[in-house]
Amino acid sequence: MRPDADCRLCGLCEGRTNIVLPDGDASSGIVFVGEAPGENEDLEGRPFVGRSGKILDGMMQDAGISRSDVLITNTVKCRPPGNRDPTPDEMHACRAFLESEIVGAKLVIGLGKSACRDLMGFDGKMSEIVNRITTIRVGEVDVRFLPTYHPAATIYNKVSREELRRTMAIVREEMG
Numbered sequence: 001m002r003p004d005a006d007c008r009l010c011g012l013c014e015g016r017t018n019i020v021l022p023d024g025d026a027s028s029g030i031v032f033v034g035e036a037p038g039e040n041e042d043l044e045g046r047p048f049v050g051r052s053g054k055i056l057d058g059m060m061q062d063a064g065i066s067r068s069d070v071l072i073t074n075t076v077k078c079r080p081p082g083n084r085d086p087t088p089d090e091m092h093a094c095r096a097f098l099e100s101e102i103v104g105a106k107l108v109i110g111l112g113k114s115a116c117r118d119l120m121g122f123d124g125k126m127s128e129i130v131n132r133i134t135t136i137r138v139g140e141v142d143v144r145f146l147p148t149y150h151p152a153a154t155i156y157n158k159v160s161r162e163e164l165r166r167t168m169a170i171v172r173e174e175m176g
């Protein structure tokens with residue numbers, strides 16, 4: 001399920017350049033979910049193409065995962081102004097699109113606090129849940145969910161960087 005080319009279901013439509021649709025293999029069963037598009041993503045119309053995307057790509061490569069073998073998406077498809085967090089209302093407006101991307105997935109990886117809050121309802125410290133696979137309800141079905149740090153959170157933090165590396169190792173193992 002994709003938003004209309006001129007989707008106006010929430011206020012994020014006002015400032016966007018492009019709707020940022022998922023990228024990769026929708027049939028892989030492995031879905032990375034970030035928070036929201038940033039400036040580069042908004043301009044190019046692809047998720048995770050800026051600095052965070054380079055970190056994500058590098059860590060995936062190191063673990064032997066090809067970006068084209070997984071699906072990469074965000075909780076909302078349009079860039080929040082000034083890169084602020086998307087609001088609960090905006091995430092709710094975009095939720096049906098996200099659910100259609102993750103329903104039936106083998107494993108969904110939540111990248112960062114906002115994605116984990118949206119999908120798990122968790123609002124505590126990431127260190128309490130990182131790399132612990134849990135189950136989330138998507139529509140009528142349960143989906144396995146792996147919470148982890150956003151790539152941007154690993155730039156100056158060795159602990160979160162190592163945890164994200166561990167995430168990639170778990171994902172690689174899940175892919176077989």
Ligand code: SF4
Pocket residue numbers: 003007008009010011012013019076077078090093094
């Ligand atoms: S964020 Fe989602 S719901 Fe809001 S305008 Fe963009 S595509 Fe539509």
